[in-house]
Amino acid sequence: MKRFTVSALCCAGCLWHSGVAAVDFESQIAPILEDKCYRCHGDEDVKGGLRLDSPIGILTGGEVGEVLVPGDPNASSLYILTTYPKDDPDYMPQKGKGLSKREQDLLKAWIAEGASFGDDFVAPIQSPARKKFADADPDNARNYIILGDAVEIVARLRDAGLLVDTVNHDASLFEVSYTYAEREAGAFDFEALEPLEDSLRKIILARTEVTAADLIGLENFQSIEYLDMSRTSVGDDALDSISKLKNLKFLNLRDTEVSDRGIQRLSGLPSLEKVYLWGSQATAEGAKRLERRLENASVSIGTRISPPPRRTGP
Numbered sequence: 001m002k003r004f005t006v007s008a009l010c011c012a013g014c015l016w017h018s019g020v021a022a023v024d025f026e027s028q029i030a031p032i033l034e035d036k037c038y039r040c041h042g043d044e045d046v047k048g049g050l051r052l053d054s055p056i057g058i059l060t061g062g063e064v065g066e067v068l069v070p071g072d073p074n075a076s077s078l079y080i081l082t083t084y085p086k087d088d089p090d091y092m093p094q095k096g097k098g099l100s101k102r103e104q105d106l107l108k109a110w111i112a113e114g115a116s117f118g119d120d121f122v123a124p125i126q127s128p129a130r131k132k133f134a135d136a137d138p139d140n141a142r143n144y145i146i147l148g149d150a151v152e153i154v155a156r157l158r159d160a161g162l163l164v165d166t167v168n169h170d171a172s173l174f175e176v177s178y179t180y181a182e183r184e185a186g187a188f189d190f191e192a193l194e195p196l197e198d199s200l201r202k203i204i205l206a207r208t209e210v211t212a213a214d215l216i217g218l219e220n221f222q223s224i225e226y227l228d229m230s231r232t233s234v235g236d237d238a239l240d241s242i243s244k245l246k247n248l249k250f251l252n253l254r255d256t257e258v259s260d261r262g263i264q265r266l267s268g269l270p271s272l273e274k275v276y277l278w279g280s281q282a283t284a285e286g287a288k289r290l291e292r293r294l295e296n297a298s299v300s301i302g303t304r305i306s307p308p309p310r311r312t313g314p
């Protein structure tokens, strides 16, 4: 088994390197928060102990801790809660008009790029998000030290438009996202990931044009534990390949076309812990059936979603 050592590596860097225009906090993000969040998280009301009307407030977080993890939208409740189904009790904003898809995407991109508050803003030393903030700052990305063969491999993948990051700060495990890579259906070149071999843990294909035929190229990557297929148009035929990923723990099939019949194929995956099916063709009954067949998995179909993962420690 091949393992690489990477001391720090962040997806913000490659967005920056690939020349994607940065989202501007002042002109693009603050107006969204003002419009949709200030009434409960501003100077008149501070619900959940959280203020969203200043960079410091956002970085400080609320009663339950930090809400922003620069560079990692999926770990940032500030973003995730706005994408929940509207009837979910944790959905934000709790009242009033929710974020449009465009606004959600802007917020997500801003966080993915490192959540910059502009060149003049200096994050306070005490902020819990401070360290991540510094790590994710695109300017710092240039200083990241990548050791061993991984340097070239990661550089090549980034040149191909992929976001490459380490998993939970483990320097030897990688996650790769195709979400911003603009691959057309049929053009998902997963063989490019082969040099990562056993180091590959997470694959994010959310909102891409990936097809069931593309997924055949993933079958050999048995080290994958996390697969996000959400908001793609794949259906039951995609589950042939997915059900060959024997070490899969987390599978997001939200807003796909999979159905009750297809998902039963997942019952041969003993390591599965979580399957998300909101917005797919699957029914509560089908989800229950799969759950019964899998020993340790929760299969969730809709109404109630657990809160986003929280980071403990750096």
Ligand code: HEC
Binding pocket: 033, 036, 037, 038, 039, 040, 041, 047, 048, 049, 050, 062, 064, 065, 066, 067, 077, 078, 079, 081, 082, 090, 092, 093, 094, 095, 096, 099, 307
């Ligand atoms: C109508 C009031 C209201 C509005 C508007 C609102 N919130 Fe909240 N928010 C709450 C309340 C109440 C809480 C306290 C905890 C709870 O009930 O989840 C909260 C808590 C939060 C939390 C912390 C939850 C956690 O578990 O970390 C985040 C993040 C959050 N809101 C984000 C937002 C965002 C982003 C917006 C704007 C898009 C927004 N909220 C708009 C009422 C609101």
